[in-house]
Amino acid sequence: MLDTGAAWLDDFWYVAFPGRALKPGRTLARTLFGEPLLFGRTSEGKVFAFKDLCPHRGIPLRHGRFDGKEVTCRYHGWRFGPDGRCTAIPSLVPGQDFDCARIRVGSYTVEERQGLVWIFRPRKGREAPPGPPPAMPGFPADARPAFAIQRHFPCGADHAIYGLMDPTHAAFVHTSWWWKKDASKLRQKTKHFEPAPLGWRMKRHRLPPENRMYRPFGREVTTEIGYQLPGLRVEEVRSERHALVGLTAVTPLTASESEVHQVFWWTPAWMTLIQPLLKHLAGVFLDQDRDVVVLQQEGLKQNPALLLVDDADAQAKWYFRVKREWLRAAEEGRAFENPLREKTLTWRS
Ligand code: FES
Ligand SMILES: [Fe+2]
Numbered sequence: 359m360l361d362t363g364a365a366w367l368d369d370f371w372y373v374a375f376p377g378r379a380l381k382p383g384r385t386l387a388r389t390l391f392g393e394p395l396l397f398g399r400t401s402e403g404k405v406f407a408f409k410d411l412c413p414h415r416g417i418p419l420r421h422g423r424f425d426g427k428e429v430t431c432r433y434h435g436w437r438f439g440p441d442g443r444c445t446a447i448p449s450l451v452p453g454q455d456f457d458c459a460r461i462r463v464g465s466y467t468v469e470e471r472q473g474l475v476w477i478f479r480p481r482k483g484r485e486a487p488p489g490p491p492p493a494m495p496g497f498p499a500d501a502r503p504a505f506a507i508q509r510h511f512p513c514g515a516d517h518a519i520y521g522l523m524d525p526t527h528a529a530f531v532h533t534s535w536w537w538k539k540d541a542s543k544l545r546q547k548t549k550h551f552e553p554a555p556l557g558w559r560m561k562r563h564r565l566p567p568e569n570r571m572y573r574p575f576g577r578e579v580t581t582e583i584g585y586q587l588p589g590l591r592v593e594e595v596r597s598e599r600h601a602l603v604g605l606t607a608v609t610p611l612t613a614s615e616s617e618v619h620q621v622f623w624w625t626p627a628w629m630t631l632i633q634p635l636l637k638h639l640a641g642v643f644l645d646q647d648r649d650v651v652v653l654q655q656e657g658l659k660q661n662p663a664l665l666l667v668d669d670a671d672a673q674a675k676w677y678f679r680v681k682r683e684w685l686r687a688a689e690e691g692r693a694f695e696n697p698l699r700e701k702t703l704t705w706r707s
Contacts, residue, residue: 362682365514365613366391369481369688370588371491373607373619376506377470380405383426387418391479392612394418395466398440401426405475406440408465413444419463438463473502474621481688492586494603495594497623504630505637506621509648512655515610516677518618519589521647522606523673526707531650532643544706551673553698557586557680558673565595574628575600585673587684600625620644669703 366372372390374397380386385398387410394410396419410418412431421432428437428445436458437446442465444458467478469491476491493499511518521527529544550561562582565572572579575597584592589608595601602624609617620640629636666674679697687694 361516362678362685364681364685366479366610367588367681367684368479369484369488371469371476371478371487372588372609373605373621374407374468374475374477374609375508376503376619376621377405377473377475378502380475383424385420385424385429387420389611390477391610395477396420396429397468397475398424398429400440404440405468405470406442406465407468407477408438408442408463411463412436413461413463436461441465471499472497472623474506474619492590492592494592494605494623496596496601497603501623504622504624504633505640506619507637507641507644508617508619509644510611511608511616511618511648511651512614513616513651513658514614515589515608515616516681517651517654517658518608518616519677520674521651522589522591522608523585523677524671525673526670526705527650529707531646533646534642546704546706548702548704550700550702551698552700553696554584554586555696556684556694557584557590557696558676558698559584572597572602574626575602585677587680602626602629618644618647670705670707672701672703 374388374390375386380397380399382399382401382403385396387394387396389395395407396410397405397407399405408419410420412419412433414431414436415433417431417433419429419431419438423430423432428439430437435448436444439445442463444461447456447458450456467480467485467487469476469478471491472494478487480487494501525547550563551558552561560583562580565579565581572595575595576599577597579595579597581593581595584594586592591606593604602622605619605621607619607621609619611617622636622640624630676698683697684694
């Protein structure tokens with residue numbers, strides 16, 4: 359079984375939610391990495407996150423009030439700023455010399471970029487992120503996604519991630535009439551892969567002309583698909599006129615639940631015209647992926663040994679190898695060394 363025993367990796371940025379899900383002056387309670395968190399956006403627009411737990415007597419802070427500047431605890435009114443620092447304890451009287459600022463709710467580093475709120479999951483002893491969250495190629499830092507959808511998957515991050523790099527389920531799972539009718543017309547595919555920072559990528563190649571979806575992009579449409587830790591798949595389609603980037607990101611909610619985010623940025627105006635339709639279709643796709651994972655859980659409860667078959671499942675094995683190397687490198691206090699080599703994979707799908 360491909361199991362590293364680590365439900366999630368530390369020292370990485372994860373997608374928390376699309377920025378538009380959190381309006382100024384509002385808070386949003388979410389459990390990530392098995393920990394209840396409280397996100398908020400100040401009236402000035404800055405997003406913050408801290409543990410959803412009052413350090414006084416432990417009530418979740420989401421039950422309190424947020425005025426756009428500070429969160430006030432529901433129980434005894436202690437106040438906390440966006441950095442998690444306590445700013446006021448109403449019970450104190452003049453002369454009671456107590457420095458509130460010494461009290462802190464554990465806070466997380468968050469950053470909003472390209473319309474997504476990313477949260478940094480630190481490694482013990484190293485709180486600061488080594489760099490900014492991953493940037494989607496070809497779009498500026500303030501680019502808004504064309505749309506972002508997310509679904510709850512009742513499985514740990516690893517199984518949700520194997521799904522991202524599984525090239526042969528489509529004909530059996532994505533069986534809508536507008537996509538593929540049945541699995542009787544499988545074609546042989548050969549794709550070239552190379553190592554990339556923190557993962558690997560399917561080398562840039564021309565999209566086959568029979569791919570109707572990208573025909574309006576013009577001629578010479580190429581694509582590159584990158585997979586990287588901790589569970590990101592970035593597909594970049596480019597032509598001389600247009601660009602489209604699709605991000606699939608798996609965020610661990612608990613050891614046995616994940617959220618899968620599907621986000622697109624694109625340049626063609628005609629795609630924006632039919633955005634509601636495209637968003638709906640992407641939702642149907644993600645529902646199909648989720649529904650089959652729901653069924654799979656019944657079997658996984660028995661903790662079976664998994665039988666992965668080359669070349670179709672080669673990428674699932676690569677993910678496992680890259681993740682294991684990351685964990686080992688962290689344990690041994692050395693730099694990560696990508697264990698993958700260039701490789702051509704062939705399968706029918
Ligand atoms: S429990 Fe929050 S102020 Fe007392
Ligand atoms: Fe799928």
